[in-house]
Amino acid sequence: xMHKNVLIKKxxxxxYEKTPTVILQGHMDMVCAKKKSVKxxxxxxxxxxxxxxxxxxxxxxxxxxxxxxxxxxxxxxxDLNTIPHPPLKVLMTTEExxxxxxxxxxxxxxxxxDMLINMDCEEEGILFSSCxxxxxxxxxxxxxxxxxxxxxxxxxxxxxxxxxxHSGIEIDKGRGNSNKLMGRFLDDLLQExxxxxxxINGGVKMNAIPQETDVTVLIDPCDENKLAAKVDEWNLxxxxxxxxxxxxxxxxxRRLDNT
Numbered sequence: 647x648m649h650k651n652v653l654i655k656k657x658x659x660x661x662y663e664k665t666p667t668v669i670l671q672g673h674m675d676m677v678c679a680k681k682k683s684v685k686x687x688x689x690x691x692x693x694x695x696x697x698x699x700x701x702x703x704x705x706x707x708x709x710x711x712x713x714x715x716x717x718x719x720x721x722x723x724x725d726l727n728t729i730p731h732p733p734l735k736v737l738m739t740t741e742e743x744x745x746x747x748x749x750x751x752x753x754x755x756x757x758x759x760d761m762l763i764n765m766d767c768e769e770e771g772i773l774f775s776s777c778x779x780x781x782x783x784x785x786x787x788x789x790x791x792x793x794x795x796x797x798x799x800x801x802x803x804x805x806x807x808x809x810x811x812h813s814g815i816e817i818d819k820g821r822g823n824s825n826k827l828m829g830r831f832l833d834d835l836l837q838e839x840x841x842x843x844x845x846i847n848g849g850v851k852m853n854a855i856p857q858e859t860d861v862t863v864l865i866d867p868c869d870e871n872k873l874a875a876k877v878d879e880w881n882l883x884x885x886x887x888x889x890x891x892x893x894x895x896x897x898x899x900r901r902l903d904n905t
Contacts, residue, residue, distance in 0.1 A: 649751040652738040656724050658731065665732035666760030670723070672716025673742035673749075673766065677812075679850045680707040682858050708854075712812070713742065716765035735759055742766070743853060745782065782852060794842045798864035800902040801873060803831070805848075805884075807894035810857035817855070822884065822892045824848050824859035831880045831897065832861065838876065839869045862902065873899060 652674070658665060678688040684706040694705040703709065720736040723729060737756065740748035805824045810816075825848040835841065841863040848859030865873060881897040888895050 649740050649748040651740055651748050651752055651756075652736075653756050654720075654724060654736040654738075656731075656734040656736070658733040659727075659729075662730060662732050667733040667735065667758075668731075669735045669737055669757065669759040669762040670716070670720045671737040671739065671762055671764050672713045672720060673739045674713070674717055675740055675743050675748075676710035676712060676714065677708050677743050677851050677854055679810075679854050682806075713766045719765060733759075743851075792842075794844070794864045795866075797867065798842065799867055799870065800844070800862055800864050802900045802902055803828070803861045803863060803877065804858070804898050804900070805831075805896070806858045806898075807896045808855075808857045808888075808892045809894075810855045813853045813855055820888075820891045821855055822888045822895055824856040827884060827895075827897075828859040828861060831876070834880070835873070835876050839865055839872050841865045841869075 657663075680686045680688075686707055688707075693707060693710060695709075696703050696705050702711075717738060720738070723731060723734060724736060735756075737752075739746075739752065742748060805828050808822045808824055811819070811821055828846075828848060832843075842865075843861060843863050845862040846860070849856030877897055877899045884895045884897055885893070
């Protein structure tokens with residue numbers, strides 16, 4: 647597979663020709679995530695921006711500042727001739743968000759320089775000297791599929807209204823993970839209501855805290871009131887637990903048309 651990294655070179659400002667060569671590196675891909683209710687095609691639709699003070703936000707999608715800010719900085723230095731600089735190399739890599747694939751495929755001969763600055767930090771004005779690394783894990787859980795009883799009723803149980811965020815920079819903010827919250831609810835529900843699960847979906851990216859989770863369950867008609875009561879109970883639990891970080895969290899249930 648071709649990893650289309652980009653390398654751009656710019657000679658030093660006159661008088662800086664003998665200074666150490668600096669490599670500026672960032673990645674051009676982003677985490678493409680949006681709210682479930684939003685219609686947005688990241689392959690062709692522009693990001694809808696909103697400006698508040700001196701901050702730029704995206705409306706109902708990710709912004710792409712990770713790592714668009716590095717690309718913007720680098721392109722500015724390449725374009726401007728008013729900022730004195732040493733010999734520059736700008737390296738823009740691909741597929742960082744899905745496992746550093748562009749960087750891993752890069753031939754080291756393109757890294758000839760005296761200093762490399764990776765501009766993928768989450769805080770303005772801060773540079774990291776090293777990284778603890780990361781790990782990605784996949785779990786496969788065997789499932790036993792069976793036909794449900796004919797008299798069962800389908801219900802869609804949903805968790806939403808969470809802020810989510812980056813699994814790195816926002817992981818310490820106590821924000822709710824919709825998948826974990828749903829797991830707690832389903833475990834408790836099973837103590838009082840026997841149900842079958844036909845579908846479960848939650849989260850959109852490996853490195854984004856899940857904001858929304860949907861589960862379809864099938865229950866006996868006599869358990870409808872128990873299900874509704876459990877949803878109300880856990881809705882209050884989640885709102886109390888997350889009132890400081892995710893005040894908008896909601897747990898809801900909706901009967902589906904079995905036909």
